[in-house]
Amino acid sequence: MLRDARTLAPGVELTADLCIVGAGAAGITLARRLSGRGLRVLVLESGSFEIEAQHQALYAGTMSGLGGWTLDDHRWRLFGGSTARWGGFCMPLRPGDFTARDHIPGSGWPITFGDLEPSYRLASQGLEIGDFEYDAAVLAAADDLPLIEGSGRLETHVFRFSPPTRMGPRHRAELAAADDVEVQMWANAIDIVLDDGLARVDHLLCATLDGARFTVAADRYVLAMGGLENARLLLASGSQIDGGVAGSSGLVGAYFMEHPHLYSSAMWVEPGALDARFYGPHPTGEAVAGRRIEVCGVLALSEETRDSERLPHITAFLEEAPLDGGATGSIPAAAVSVLARRAGRARLFGLTIRAEQTPTRESAVSLSDERDALGMPRLDLRWVVSDGDRIAYARAMEILGAELAAAGLGRLWTPVDQLGRFDHPIRPGGHHMGTVRMHADPARGVVDASCRTHDVDNLYVAGSAVFTTGGAANPTLTLVALAERLAAHLIEETA
Amino acid sequence: MTGPGGRGQRAEAGAIGRRDILRAAGGVIAGARLVSLVGLVGCGGALPAEIHRAAEVARSYFGGDPGGGAQTVGDAYRAALGDGPRLERDLEPLVARITALDTGDGDDPVVTALAAQVADELGGQGLVRLDGWTCAPTELRLCALVALAG
Numbered sequence: 001m002l003r004d005a006r007t008l009a010p011g012v013e014l015t016a017d018l019c020i021v022g023a024g025a026a027g028i029t030l031a032r033r034l035s036g037r038g039l040r041v042l043v044l045e046s047g048s049f050e051i052e053a054q055h056q057a058l059y060a061g062t063m064s065g066l067g068g069w070t071l072d073d074h075r076w077r078l079f080g081g082s083t084a085r086w087g088g089f090c091m092p093l094r095p096g097d098f099t100a101r102d103h104i105p106g107s108g109w110p111i112t113f114g115d116l117e118p119s120y121r122l123a124s125q126g127l128e129i130g131d132f133e134y135d136a137a138v139l140a141a142a143d144d145l146p147l148i149e150g151s152g153r154l155e156t157h158v159f160r161f162s163p164p165t166r167m168g169p170r171h172r173a174e175l176a177a178a179d180d181v182e183v184q185m186w187a188n189a190i191d192i193v194l195d196d197g198l199a200r201v202d203h204l205l206c207a208t209l210d211g212a213r214f215t216v217a218a219d220r221y222v223l224a225m226g227g228l229e230n231a232r233l234l235l236a237s238g239s240q241i242d243g244g245v246a247g248s249s250g251l252v253g254a255y256f257m258e259h260p261h262l263y264s265s266a267m268w269v270e271p272g273a274l275d276a277r278f279y280g281p282h283p284t285g286e287a288v289a290g291r292r293i294e295v296c297g298v299l300a301l302s303e304e305t306r307d308s309e310r311l312p313h314i315t316a317f318l319e320e321a322p323l324d325g326g327a328t329g330s331i332p333a334a335a336v337s338v339l340a341r342r343a344g345r346a347r348l349f350g351l352t353i354r355a356e357q358t359p360t361r362e363s364a365v366s367l368s369d370e371r372d373a374l375g376m377p378r379l380d381l382r383w384v385v386s387d388g389d390r391i392a393y394a395r396a397m398e399i400l401g402a403e404l405a406a407a408g409l410g411r412l413w414t415p416v417d418q419l420g421r422f423d424h425p426i427r428p429g430g431h432h433m434g435t436v437r438m439h440a441d442p443a444r445g446v447v448d449a450s451c452r453t454h455d456v457d458n459l460y461v462a463g464s465a466v467f468t469t470g471g472a473a474n475p476t477l478t479l480v481a482l483a484e485r486l487a488a489h490l491i492e493e494t495a
Numbered sequence: 496m497t498g499p500g501g502r503g504q505r506a507e508a509g510a511i512g513r514r515d516i517l518r519a520a521g522g523v524i525a526g527a528r529l530v531s532l533v534g535l536v537g538c539g540g541a542l543p544a545e546i547h548r549a550a551e552v553a554r555s556y557f558g559g560d561p562g563g564g565a566q567t568v569g570d571a572y573r574a575a576l577g578d579g580p581r582l583e584r585d586l587e588p589l590v591a592r593i594t595a596l597d598t599g600d601g602d603d604p605v606v607t608a609l610a611a612q613v614a615d616e617l618g619g620q621g622l623v624r625l626d627g628w629t630c631a632p633t634e635l636r637l638c639a640l641v642a643l644a645g
Contacts, residue, residue, distance in 0.1 A: 151618045328627060329626035329627045329628075330626050331567065331625065331626045335563070335567035336564065337564060338560060338565045338568065339568070339634050339638075341556070341557060341610075343558070397629075398622055398624060398629050401622075401628075402617045402618065402629055405629065405630075405631070406614055406618055411630070412628070413627045413629075414629065416627065
């Protein structure tokens with residue numbers, strides 16, 4: 001059922017077994033999975049069915065850290081959430097991404113890859129990406145394409161491409177027809193009100209942009225508002241507890257992570273040095289609903305290399321367009337091509353690198369003094385990428401370059417400053433992670449392994465906000481998998 | 496989404512100074528006979544025979560350097576180290592190594608051995624980043640020898 005919250009009677013209380021706040025990738029996945037389970041599910045969606053400026057404006061905030069973007073970039077406030085604009089890149093985190101690594105402080109999820117794998121498979125169905133097959137050797141062999149082989153330090157990882165699935169239009173009719181799912185559109189949760197013991201959510205205070213107020217009382221609540229908004233609502237719900245709800249660890253909003261996008265140039269000597277067909281989006285023999293599944297290889301450093309060199313995870317896309325139109329410092333690529341000791345023409349490719357960001361408490365969102373049209377405090381984002389990470393990125397790229405050179409493929413040009421730090425504007429990927437981080441220890445995380453907040457029994461968080469670390473894979477597949485896993489948990493818990 | 500990863504976001508090239516060498520491998524060959532290069536640079540006269548021969552091998556390593564790339568890279572490497580004792584100390588072990596390998600059977604065996612040395616370096620720790628390019632130290636020294644010979 002789809003409803004318009006703007007038509008609710010003032011002060012009305014809506015009730016449900018489960019309230020999901022936010023109808024993006026995580027919220028819709030949860031609602032679909034929980035439908036037909038004997039539960040009354042209520043979904044609150046702030047936006048409309050299309051992107052509208054008045055709803056996007058609720059996302060605006062300030063940036064006090066790394067800039068180059070704004071808080072209403074990269075995320076979309078409407079039914080279907082940011083799947084309205086996503087690029088469809090899907091890759092699971094690697095098993096090693098879940099483990100505690102002593103060179104990545106704050107790493108170590110309380111769940112393993114194996115714990116999440118069944119949910120990854122369900123998420124793969126939801127995102128229409130075909131088989132759960134990410135073995136580059138298998139995929140390359142199936143299409144008779146060569147992989148770039150290094151000396152053992154280099155690996156090829158694989159992205160699969162969703163159509164991309166636009167969750168809103170894709171599932172609108174299904175949810176509209178579901179008797180046990182009620183979607184209240186244009187409904188904003190603006191305060192989480194706890195019971196007298198401060199251990200359970202009693203109700204949510206909600207509002208519409210035209211000023212109406214109502215409440216929602218449910219047995220359980222899931223915040224599925226996005227990597228930044230989940231933290232915002234928790235922080236802003238401070239009427240009963242200083243610092244907001246679920247904040248006993250002091251970590252709500254902290255440990256904001258992105259995937260720093262780094263750009264470099266790689267030079268190959270043509271013709272014949274490189275058959276890079278596997279490293280561009282290309283169709284496989286698989287099909288879903290008549291659509292051929294596309295995959296794309298990316299270069300990465302092996303887990304062993306990352307561990308021995310104490311490096312974060314990176315994945316590198318090859319692109320036809322080189323950095324800055326071919327700028328490579330003072331030594332032209334044509335001259336450097338002599339190092340390849342092959343006759344031919346130097347040709348520049350670009351490398352787009354998604355890097356894992358070491359969780360750091362200083363990288364955080366907090367409430368600003370400004371308020372939005374609903375009276376909610378706006379966010380200030382202080383995105384910090386440490387010098388240690390910048391040095392590690394430079395070293396990772398150095399190894400990547402050495403591997404390409406050793407393989408006789410070419411050379412990598414990487415801008416690095418005098419202190420060994422990667423020295424080029426770092427761009428975001430639009431991947432917002434970590435602000436409601438998952439950790440088994442209530443002092444070191446906000447939610448537990450089941451995505452339940454440590455502080456509040458009946459309050460859960462879905463989405464990339466719970467990521468303990470971000471790996472080097474776009475987050476959508478993992479956040480949908482976590483939503484699938486949370487759905488399974490809620491089904492079991494309410495059975 | 497992977498949002499702004501498009502080409503349009505790629506602006507503002509990082510300015511990399513010529514002295515952007517982060518890690519130069521020691522590269523000293525144990526037991527090799529070191530050749531004195533003192534006064535090598537700027538002496539205005541002919542190169543010592545061993546240096547001249549090493550430069551010939553270096554040029555062979557790069558297939559004769561028909562496009563002048565080795566010369567260009569070598570000039571940049573020389574500029575980064577500065578023509579003087581530092582460059583001389585840096586080149587000495589390689590010249591000694593080439594001299595030791597050069598048993599009169601032509602350039603090929605020496606070039607093959609140097610290529611293996613470069614490959615080893617690329618798989619190890621002692622890489623050099625010259626103006627942003629990741630290189631093996633030996634290949635940069637070979638370029639410098641080509642550049643010195645002019």
